[in-house]
Amino acid sequence: MGGAIGMAARKVGAATRVLGVADHLATIEKARLLGAVDDATMDLREGVRDADLVILALPVCMIPEVVQAVLPMCREGTIITDTGSTKAAVVPAVEKLIAQFKAPVYFVGSHPIAGSAKSGIEAAGEVQLVGAPCALTSTANTDGESYHRVDEFWKALGMKTLRLSPEDHDAVLARSSHLPHLLAFALMGMQTERSLQLSGPGLCDMVRLAGSDVRMWTDIFTQNAAEVVHVLKEYIHDLQEIETVLELLTRTGTPGAESARERMFRVLADARQRHDKRFAEESAPPASHQSDPDTQVL
Amino acid sequence: MGGAIGMAARKVGAATRVLGVADHLATIEKARLLGAVDDATMDLREGVRDADLVILALPVCMIPEVVQAVLPMCREGTIITDTGSTKAAVVPAVEKLIAQFKAPVYFVGSHPIAGSAKSGIEAAGEVQLVGAPCALTSTANTDGESYHRVDEFWKALGMKTLRLSPEDHDAVLARSSHLPHLLAFALMGMQTERSLQLSGPGLCDMVRLAGSDVRMWTDIFTQNAAEVVHVLKEYIHDLQEIETVLELLTRTGTPGAESARERMFRVLADARQRHDKRFAEESAPPASHQSDPDTQVL
Numbered sequence: 001m002g003g004a005i006g007m008a009a010r011k012v013g014a015a016t017r018v019l020g021v022a023d024h025l026a027t028i029e030k031a032r033l034l035g036a037v038d039d040a041t042m043d044l045r046e047g048v049r050d051a052d053l054v055i056l057a058l059p060v061c062m063i064p065e066v067v068q069a070v071l072p073m074c075r076e077g078t079i080i081t082d083t084g085s086t087k088a089a090v091v092p093a094v095e096k097l098i099a100q101f102k103a104p105v106y107f108v109g110s111h112p113i114a115g116s117a118k119s120g121i122e123a124a125g126e127v128q129l130v131g132a133p134c135a136l137t138s139t140a141n142t143d144g145e146s147y148h149r150v151d152e153f154w155k156a157l158g159m160k161t162l163r164l165s166p167e168d169h170d171a172v173l174a175r176s177s178h179l180p181h182l183l184a185f186a187l188m189g190m191q192t193e194r195s196l197q198l199s200g201p202g203l204c205d206m207v208r209l210a211g212s213d214v215r216m217w218t219d220i221f222t223q224n225a226a227e228v229v230h231v232l233k234e235y236i237h238d239l240q241e242i243e244t245v246l247e248l249l250t251r252t253g254t255p256g257a258e259s260a261r262e263r264m265f266r267v268l269a270d271a272r273q274r275h276d277k278r279f280a281e282e283s284a285p286p287a288s289h290q291s292d293p294d295t296q297v298l
Numbered sequence: 299m300g301g302a303i304g305m306a307a308r309k310v311g312a313a314t315r316v317l318g319v320a321d322h323l324a325t326i327e328k329a330r331l332l333g334a335v336d337d338a339t340m341d342l343r344e345g346v347r348d349a350d351l352v353i354l355a356l357p358v359c360m361i362p363e364v365v366q367a368v369l370p371m372c373r374e375g376t377i378i379t380d381t382g383s384t385k386a387a388v389v390p391a392v393e394k395l396i397a398q399f400k401a402p403v404y405f406v407g408s409h410p411i412a413g414s415a416k417s418g419i420e421a422a423g424e425v426q427l428v429g430a431p432c433a434l435t436s437t438a439n440t441d442g443e444s445y446h447r448v449d450e451f452w453k454a455l456g457m458k459t460l461r462l463s464p465e466d467h468d469a470v471l472a473r474s475s476h477l478p479h480l481l482a483f484a485l486m487g488m489q490t491e492r493s494l495q496l497s498g499p500g501l502c503d504m505v506r507l508a509g510s511d512v513r514m515w516t517d518i519f520t521q522n523a524a525e526v527v528h529v530l531k532e533y534i535h536d537l538q539e540i541e542t543v544l545e546l547l548t549r550t551g552t553p554g555a556e557s558a559r560e561r562m563f564r565v566l567a568d569a570r571q572r573h574d575k576r577f578a579e580e581s582a583p584p585a586s587h588q589s590d591p592d593t594q595v596l
Binding site for chain 1: 411412413426430431433460467470471473474475477478479480481482483484485486487488489490492493494495496497498499500501502503504505506507508509510512513515516519520523524526527529530531532533534536537538540541544545547548555559562563565566567568569570572573574576577578
């Protein structure tokens, strides 16, 4: 994610200079090759001391400790933001650190909702930020001017920003992202050798998220466990209602089976309609992937 | 699916002549334009009377009635197959019809496991048959020579064929295809306006199957309700176990939370490993979609 943001910021000129910080030399070299940074360093102090904006593209559980390390290195007025997928635990923790150290810096939580199941600098070119949503958190401690500048930064990269509280963020993301990831891991876990042998693009899509980084997702589920439980219960309840309809459908030829069929049709049709309303455009292949009609023939 | 098979058969020369049958003139014209057929007709009798192999690419619930219509039109020795996603109801029904009418034809059930969430002749070019699995059903009534010829046909198109009973087919496909579709419809159904606003490529993938044909999937869930209930119960059970782990994770700082974290990590790591073993290669973009590295930069 850090690499993708660097690339995008340099492309649109959203930053005078993009300085990357990484803990491996190989990452730094790849970031340079990809054009994701103007320069890069393994020295955290060098990386942040002249920065107007510090973006922490890190696993959520590392953010508070890195903020603590960074605070004494920043010059006055530096704005710190992040890219983490959970906010309700992280944002208050960071705000507490800033208050505790009386650091002259500002923090605004960000979550650019883009990315690939793959991680690392190699995936930077695959992350599509333009047109994607970016959640920004706002609390009683948020500095208005800093919020505005972080908001402008993401907008300059073409993202659609949205302001909400850390708690609301985690409740919404549990539904739109954390639960879907959990479902993919669970679906992958129940496949058999034979079912994998007889599977097509449908299953492949539905388990793609099970190829995500395991440590990062253990962190996310840990940090947002309560909200994930909430939407998981709701989902299980919905599945149990569908199970009842399917049970009726097994009684072929009964009036119950006929009305169950209608009910199943309505459940699917409602979901299909909602799907098409939101994703109809995105389901068409992006223009850059369209090939000559002739080459699409098998 | 019919269009995709026609294209592939013509490309590799798996048929001397591909004659398409459709019920709309527009479909026929598109099939011709796409090169999916040598010729096409709206007259079923004309379409099947000289055929060595009749492929019924139809919704599963229509197959028996169309077979009944086709039987008196076929010449002796014609082999009939299909492309349906359920087999346990359809195959015995078709075999019964053939016996009842003492028709001099043979039936072998097929299920090429490929395809797109989109349907219709327009999607024909997107269906990737080469390398995809194709299930063939075998029963006490199956004619060995006909089975062999149908098997050779799919293999000529580059598919990996697999023999199994109609019942085994439906049990396996409930797990690898029908349940995943059901999960996508249910996940789409529980999204809110806000969660859709704050969603990324993860959700988009996980609900792609909710863009599938509603009538076709009502049929499939109806025909395979018992097996879908079976795997749905198993999946709900797995989700409930994960829910227990998440409940423990909410008790931050307790020993229970720490061991729950390890358990969550193992569940995810196991799924990730199984995912990568099966799908690692497929998760790379297909060669035809790879663009110049420079154009992948945002």
